Amino acid sequence: MKERRLQFLRPEEIIEERRKNALIFLPVGPLEWHGPHLPLGVDPLRAEAAALYLARRLGGLVLPTLFIGTERERSPEMLRSIGFSGAEYIVGMDFPANSLASLYFREETLAVVMRDFLEMLVEKWLFEKIVIVNGHGGENHLAVLVRLQKEFNARKCCRVLMVMPTLNYPRGAWSHATMEETATLMALYPSTVKLEALPSPKKKLANVGWAIVDDLTFRGRPTADHTVRRKEDPRLAKKDAGRRLWTETLQQLVSFLRKELNGEK
């Protein structure tokens, strides 16, 4: 298979591919706590795998993954939905019970790095279509990417698009470290997942204790005891289901991008 990872290509190969299709993918996501059962790189690793798949299907090249992302303090309403009192100062998924902090960059750092990348890709390398493949759903993280997307698109120099490797993007789910991410990691990097690091499935998973949070809780509709819903329980994740889910997710992204980039129906 043809190499799509830009860091392995010589100048002439990059120019040749750009002539065929001036499309480039930029995978991004932070090293972030995803429960004791998943590696820190869930978001960027999923973004990277998605970007490589998309480039193989649609053409274009893939930049080295940026292991950066940002978060900010949670609102009292969100904290209460998760199961806290609402008065705590908690940034992103860094809940007090976690054994290791996430490496969230400052919001302004993410913005500066992303802007420099976009500028260079457009001005120095003359790419016309840039797809940010983003693995992380932090609200201010998304806001930075969407702001840059709008700004670059308004210049009429190029097309910048953000996609996320989640089922039914852009509607998508907002869950964190639940079944979707766990099952896809089992499919992509089986050796990195350790379900035994979580308590037995008979016990419910408290959001506060594990920093594992389902979609409806993030949307302000928690369960009465602020635990992860069974249908999103990461302990019930299966590798085969993960593979099917991942394939479906990527196929949806291919049709989404075909429409967005080429106006195809």
Ligand SMILES: [Zn+2]
């Ligand atoms: Zn994640």
